[in-house]
Structure formats: C-alpha cells, structure tokens
Amino acid sequence: MENIELIFVFLLGICIGSFLNVVIYRIPKQKSIINPPSSCPACGARIKPWHNIPIIGWFILKGKCANCGAKISIRYPIIEVLTGLIAVIVYNKTGLNIFFVTNFGVFATLLALSMIDFDYKAVPDSLNLLALTLAFFTSTEIMNNFTNALILMGGMSLIRYYVSYFIKREAMGEGDIIVGGTMGALLGIKLALVALFIGSAIAIIPSIYNRIKNSDLELPFIPFLALGTFIVWIFSDYFMQLWSNIYG
Template sequence: MTFFEPFTTIFVLLFGLVIGSFLNVCILRLPLGQSIVHPRSRCPQCKRPIAWYQNIPVLSWVALRGKCASCSTKISVRYPAIELASGVILVVLWRWLGPNVEFPIAALFALSMLVLFFTDWDHQLLPDAITLTGVAMGLALAWFNPYLHGEGWGRVWSSLAGAILGAGLLWGFGAAYGKLRGVEAMGMGDVKMMGMVGAFAGPFGVLMTIFAASLVGAVVGVALIPLRGRTLQDTLPFGCFLAPAAMAALLTSQRVAAAYLAILLPNS
C-alpha cells in the first residue's frame, strides 16, 4: 500500500457515487425510451428542474430529508441507495483488483448489471442501450479482457463463442418453454443480455451464470410460494437473477473452470 492509496480509494468512491447518480437516470429513462442527457433531472411530481447543489449524490437526499425542495414529494430512498451501491461496488473492485486491466472491465460490467437488475425489476425490460451496447463492447474489449480464456485472438474467439452460446441458449430455452406452455416466457431482452454476458465472460461464464441464476431462482421461487399474492412482485424477472450471477461468474469462472478441470483430469 502506497502513500497515495487512501486518496485513490476515496477518489474511486466519489467517482462511483457520481456514476451512480447517472445510473439512476439510466434506470429511470432507458426503459421509457427517453434521452439520458436531455432534459436535466427534474422532480417527477412538480417537474421543477433539480439544481446542481440539490443533485449531489447521497448528501442531497440526506440534506433534503428525502423530499423534493419545492413540492415536498417523497424521493425514493432507492436513489441514494443505488448511488451508494455504485460507489461501494467500485471501491470493492478497486481494492480487490487494483490498478490492472481487470478493474475497468469488471467495473463496466458490474455497473451495467446493476442497471439491468433495476430496469428488469421495475419494467421487466432489459434495454438494448445496455445489452446490445454491451455485446459490442465485450467483443471490442475482448483482446484486452483477462476474464476470457487464452491470449489475443484466443480471447476474441472466446468472447464471440460466449456471446453466441449465451444468446443461443436463452433463445433455445425460450422457444422450448413457449412450445411447451404456449406462451412467450423469455423475452428477447434476456437473450441479448446473455449475449453480453458471454462477450465479457466467455462460454464457461455463460454456463456458470445460467446455472447459478436458475438455482437461486428456483430456491427463491419455492420460498415465495407461501407469500404468493402478497409479495412486492408476483413474478421476479429472470434478469434479476442473471445480473448478480453474471457478475459472480465474470469474477470467478476462470478459477472455477480450472478447479473443475483439475477434478476431471487429475493427472494433467
């Protein structure tokens, strides 16, 4: 730890809080097809624009006691909570991964998953602006992405294979389920989201994500049966399970794959 380390961590935290404030705008506007740059943030009730000093992450919400300065409409605690989550995620990744190429890649991926979690929770929507952009970014960054298997072109192929496998599997599940039940269960949003996950985390990351999300989804689904009709949400969108599972898979799938191969092939 260097002399500068406490300062860089504080800087990363502040940066994360500011980014979190922007993520709030993305979560609010992307599912509605609105611009994320224009107009300026305003109170959803009285439409009054929010001044810069009322828009300081976390602090403004605390200073205003969670109410709009002009009409006193309650401002959800989710805004400062998402800002804080964004800051904490970046600090944890920074302390864990340090000044390496892993940090910006994991940070970009984690914050995208955070947005997808909340848009899916709120609207059962996974906006193309995140998922398709994510596929493109995953492929573009593949050469430098140490979470993909191999080096150089090997990583690019791994990214491409991951994107195809991720999107293909989800599309296949959706088609099979649709045939079985005569309904459309899996939206194209999940297909594109898993394309993004594969482009960043490769084919093994895709398998780990789907496995973990299905497992947790099944457990939560069973646990919620006695609460049916009284829960916040009757159906929990699959993207809400995929998002945290994908983050865990990105960070650990290479080590899990190595451990798994060591069990399968103990003498190699």
C-alpha cells in the same frame, strides 16, 4: 497511494451511480438522459446542484423534494452506494486500467438493466447491447469473447424455443438471451454456465413468493442473472477450480 485510488474509484462510482438513476428513470420513458436537467417528477422543479450531490443530497433533503415535499425514493442513494462498491470491487481485481473501465461498465449497465427489469419486466435493447459490446473488450481475447457470446446466446435461444413450445408460453425473453451473451463474453463458457446456475438458484425462492403472493408467473430474471454473473466474476478462480475438480 492505493488508499487515494480507492477513494477516487468509490467517488467515481457513486457519481456514475447518480447518472444511472437518470438512465433508469428516463430511458424506459424514451426521454433524453441529457436534457432537461434533473427535476422533481412530481412538481417539475429543477433540482439545485447541491441537492444533487450523490448520497449526501438525499440526506440533505431528508428524502423529500425541497419544493413540493414529494417523497424521493431511497433507491436513489442505494443505487449510488451499490455502484460505488461495484467500482471498488472491480478495481481490486483489475487495477486502474482500460479493463477496469470495460468491466465496471458492464456491471454498472447490468445494474441499470436489473432495476429497469424490476420496474417494467422488460429492458431496453440500447442498454443491453451496450453491456454486450463492452463485454467483448473486458480482456485481451476479444475474438474469443465474441465467440463465447455467440455460443451462449445460441444455446439459450435453442432452450427458449423448445421450452416455450412445450409449456405453451414464452419461457425466456430476448433480453435474457442478450444478457446470456454478455455473460459468455465476460466469463467464458464454463463460468457462464456456473453463473446461470447460481442466478437461477437465487431466483427460486423469489419466484415461488411472487407466484403465491402476487399470483404472478413472470419474475424479472435479469437481476438474478446479473447477480450470478457478478458473484462468479469475483470468485472466478474458486469456481474454475471447482469446475476442474468436478469435471476434470
């Protein structure tokens, strides 16, 4: 029975991943995510249903549009696989219940936000607020989650104002602060701080590379915050024990 549920959860995840690809492409362009049906960005030809099957469709088409031969990014099946894996990981921790829906919803939305941030260095408030709202309901302690979100957002805003003043440029985007609220609601204050540290540590090497290679001072930060959050959420017991060992 458990194996059947795992298969169901993975298939559900890759289907959601297919929808995320639509969200990632259309929302930044302010297009409807419902109409029109999926079509080739190059020639506008409608994508046939059997070509739109998650993961398999990309391989059937050999990564090219069936009509014009335009290349289809491999990122599409990668997003689908990642979303399927996220669904399985969340299921293994929460079981198949309402908290699976809310926790998976948060991480799926963070994945979409991460990809959009990579592409545009900005994220839509609609998705960011969706992740934050879902995070309030990831446990039974809804008011406590809300309070933790406020504390993290307030703290990050305070840091933003001070650092921006001293370095004479924007130190942190508003989108990052909303994600901070999501982290607080989802993880609690202590674990959210750990996730912030891990996300920042992971971002160091890409940031240096980006500065040297592209002479770009701006690095999308939300993908690293999301990754740090996911790592800490998965191993929350370990990180909480580590926190207790260090700080008592």
